[in-house]
Amino acid sequence: MNCLDSPFLCFDISYSEYWQLALDYWSGDDVAGRWKWHASVEDLSGLHGVPKKDVPKFVKLAATAVSLMRRCMDCDFPQELSSRSTVTSKSYGDYLCNACLAARNQARLRRREEEERQRFAAEHAHIAENCQRNKTFDYDGISYANAAIAFSIMLASDEACEVGTFQRSDSLNLCESSSLSSKLLGRLSNAGVLGFDEGTPPQAVEIGQDSKWGYFPHLVNWRFASDLGGRSFPEVLTLLGKVIDARDADLEYGGSVAEMWRMLAYDDALNHLSQEVDNYQLPDVRVGPKTEQAIWHALDHFSIPQVRREITNVVKNAAALSQHRDFVRRHALNTIPGNLISYVDRAVSEGWQVSPLLRNWQNEEPVLLTVLFNRVLGTGLPGFKTLSYSVLTATILNVDRT
Numbered sequence: 001m002n003c004l005d006s007p008f009l010c011f012d013i014s015y016s017e018y019w020q021l022a023l024d025y026w027s028g029d030d031v032a033g034r035w036k037w038h039a040s041v042e043d044l045s046g047l048h049g050v051p052k053k054d055v056p057k058f059v060k061l062a063a064t065a066v067s068l069m070r071r072c073m074d075c076d077f078p079q080e081l082s083s084r085s086t087v088t089s090k091s092y093g094d095y096l097c098n099a100c101l102a103a104r105n106q107a108r109l110r111r112r113e114e115e116e117r118q119r120f121a122a123e124h125a126h127i128a129e130n131c132q133r134n135k136t137f138d139y140d141g142i143s144y145a146n147a148a149i150a151f152s153i154m155l156a157s158d159e160a161c162e163v164g165t166f167q168r169s170d171s172l173n174l175c176e177s178s179s180l181s182s183k184l185l186g187r188l189s190n191a192g193v194l195g196f197d198e199g200t201p202p203q204a205v206e207i208g209q210d211s212k213w214g215y216f217p218h219l220v221n222w223r224f225a226s227d228l229g230g231r232s233f234p235e236v237l238t239l240l241g242k243v244i245d246a247r248d249a250d251l252e253y254g255g256s257v258a259e260m261w262r263m264l265a266y267d268d269a270l271n272h273l274s275q276e277v278d279n280y281q282l283p284d285v286r287v288g289p290k291t292e293q294a295i296w297h298a299l300d301h302f303s304i305p306q307v308r309r310e311i312t313n314v315v316k317n318a319a320a321l322s323q324h325r326d327f328v329r330r331h332a333l334n335t336i337p338g339n340l341i342s343y344v345d346r347a348v349s350e351g352w353q354v355s356p357l358l359r360n361w362q363n364e365e366p367v368l369l370t371v372l373f374n375r376v377l378g379t380g381l382p383g384f385k386t387l388s389y390s391v392l393t394a395t396i397l398n399v400d401r402t
């Protein structure tokens, strides 16, 4: 018997009657590279007068078998053999005993918990630091466009108007897309108008590589900075209204209105396009330079709700095309920008009356849009229905076209 290869037995004193069974069970030889047991379990059962199914159980009681050939890579303890198959089956890789395996898993878990704890602490630190920023702001010096944005938020949220705080900003319906309202919140924060409020959840902050960090504006609990002049928040709302109502008297008026119109109009058109593409179950829109150009071309000549109508018509045609045999759906989508440009050109040259696509003005249109037309421009719904960018800049504003 090759003693290096045979299991090493450690007998249990209380089961000496099965010691011989254990010895016989674990005895074997290396025969031309293959391990061969001296007696089968069936033979052992007859020889020792033990039921066959009980042989492994009594063997285990009588002695612990370990392999001296294979040791745990952490504690160097020899591998315990639970049955004959552990000896004969091929083993791969390094061996870890159960105790060391459990210890390693435990350590990994602790490491992960520690990382999690550190990340959490860092997020809290960022939030705490941000809560200290933008405590006060000089609302008398607010820019025209920021006044309109801040005014819209206070209009949409009673809490913001009363005590200066607001949460779940995505549901305020400030503008058509979440991405634009995120940008606007970030803009007010950078300007010092908005700060983080206590209770901002850690998920609002994201810590990336090199401990660079960012935040998700819609997850932040926001707080308007207190007025440097000591006004209450309802008084701040009144002040913002006055800034907006100054219109032409404010040097920034023309530029701010043009900027706001463009921002909201483009956002509205792009959002409407992806909604219609979705409605007609065409593949996702990829907004390339041609789509962008087509939208601006339409907005130059038509009002925001008229451009909605044009987009609806063009997408409807593309969807009809995609129903044709041999017409690839992706290709149907590609016809949209070009067709929008042609549609606009025909509508202009043939003087079509494009009927605006409207939603409920008070309750469904985004707050910033209604503030822009009702208060900033003072045209209300009629202006929304008719004002294209060309008309806006030519007749209402004296700004340079850019």
Ligand SMILES: [Zn+2]
Pocket: 072, 073, 074, 075, 076, 077, 096, 097, 098, 099, 100, 101
């Ligand atoms: Zn071990």
